[in-house]
Amino acid sequence: MKKITLLLITFLAFTLGNAQTTCSTAIPVSAGTTTVPTLTGSEIPDPICAENGAGASVSEWYSYTATVNGVANVTTNIAANTGGDTRVHVYSGTCAALECVGGNDDADVASMNYLSDLTFPVSSGVTYLIAWDDRWDDGGFDFVLTETAVTCPDGSVPIDEEFDDANQFVTCYVTEDVDGNDLSWIQQELDVDGDSTLEYFATNAANTAFGALPKDDWLFSPAITLVDGATYNFTFKFNGANAEGGTASEDFEIVLIDTADSGGTVLTTLTTQTDVVQSGTFAEVEMMATEVPASYVSNVDGSYYIGVHVTTPAPSGFLLLFNYTVQATLSVDDFAANNFNHSYNKDTDVLKLESSLLPLENISLYNILGQNVINKTLSQNNELVDLSSLKDGVYLAKITMEGKTQTVKILKQ
Numbered sequence: 001m002k003k004i005t006l007l008l009i010t011f012l013a014f015t016l017g018n019a020q021t022t023c024s025t026a027i028p029v030s031a032g033t034t035t036v037p038t039l040t041g042s043e044i045p046d047p048i049c050a051e052n053g054a055g056a057s058v059s060e061w062y063s064y065t066a067t068v069n070g071v072a073n074v075t076t077n078i079a080a081n082t083g084g085d086t087r088v089h090v091y092s093g094t095c096a097a098l099e100c101v102g103g104n105d106d107a108d109v110a111s112m113n114y115l116s117d118l119t120f121p122v123s124s125g126v127t128y129l130i131a132w133d134d135r136w137d138d139g140g141f142d143f144v145l146t147e148t149a150v151t152c153p154d155g156s157v158p159i160d161e162e163f164d165d166a167n168q169f170v171t172c173y174v175t176e177d178v179d180g181n182d183l184s185w186i187q188q189e190l191d192v193d194g195d196s197t198l199e200y201f202a203t204n205a206a207n208t209a210f211g212a213l214p215k216d217d218w219l220f221s222p223a224i225t226l227v228d229g230a231t232y233n234f235t236f237k238f239n240g241a242n243a244e245g246g247t248a249s250e251d252f253e254i255v256l257i258d259t260a261d262s263g264g265t266v267l268t269t270l271t272t273q274t275d276v277v278q279s280g281t282f283a284e285v286e287m288m289a290t291e292v293p294a295s296y297v298s299n300v301d302g303s304y305y306i307g308v309h310v311t312t313p314a315p316s317g318f319l320l321l322f323n324y325t326v327q328a329t330l331s332v333d334d335f336a337a338n339n340f341n342h343s344y345n346k347d348t349d350v351l352k353l354e355s356s357l358l359p360l361e362n363i364s365l366y367n368i369l370g371q372n373v374i375n376k377t378l379s380q381n382n383e384l385v386d387l388s389s390l391k392d393g394v395y396l397a398k399i400t401m402e403g404k405t406q407t408v409k410i411l412k413q
Contacts, residue, residue, distance in 0.1 A: 023095035026061035026129055031145050036060050039138040045131040049089040050103030056133035063129055066122035070150035071167045074130060075117040076143045077107045085114040085136040091129040121171045155225035155303055159326040163187055164200040174260040176218035183207055185219040193283045204310045204319040206243035212314035220260035223303035231329045232296045234270055239289040240278040241318035248317030250276040252310040260305045267304055270294035289322055342408055349388040355381045358401040366396045387412055
């Protein structure tokens, strides 16, 4: 009888304690599946990070400490929850000063999937707070938490961004919703033209709400390393897309800026576009996209960012950014100042090439008979070339950088 009473008290303590879940008593979770009981917690998420505003009355809180630099995904969009309706908010900071990292109400409202799915950037060792509320339903459910490590670009040129990596977009790009309407930039993967192959692009959301303010949204690229005296050539490929209740007529500018923040200092404006409409049918929006070039002669050294600032009046459609590229041309003085080194490791049979300023473009290796025995395209400032297929002997290596060639002698032994 005493054992039964003790078990009952323990069960009631757990149930009542869970019913009082608040930010400060958030339950620690890690990667895997967590079962959430009926929502009864007393602290309503504030600020609201997900769509569809106020209206919740109870909640459940969890804490999660990241073990990777990259992204985490939290989802209820699993078979066990079919037919459910959840909403999630994710925060950084302290309970006294919560900051929205992200939120999601409906995984796919168009297909009447009202479960939640959210991917958000994380830093190893940082603790995040996950709050579920009863905006639509207080029933229990399971959620799955996963982590993915992501490495951002190192800033070196050339750059050819196709927006085909959703996790890199979340981790390495910064979006800013200055107008505060919860509609900004996202990465999308859609079969736009119906050929069963996905198209990838960045989308600035339509703004069709009655009485809506003009768009004021920013998208900031990962850092780009600029070199004083270099000429940088850019291309940007974009199109408008109509929305229900809003025809595309998009206004935006693209700038180089010193921080990934709208309060940063603009280095130069690369292009200004007004009244960008949808060219072609929706199935043709990529094929019919406009490609605009821009160039900039740098007078600075260091890390800078591409910022895309959208200011379209409401109601509006979508702005689709399919691609951007960055190429650099250095001056003759820069080529002369470039520090090029090479070294051969006979233990690994690998030739190491290092260039301080200029990206390596190609290596052609010739034997003493003048025969071309290796020809390899390169793209980075540091490259490794496998020589294991060659016989021991003396070779001449012609290395191309910025269209100019430097010749060095290699002794393979």
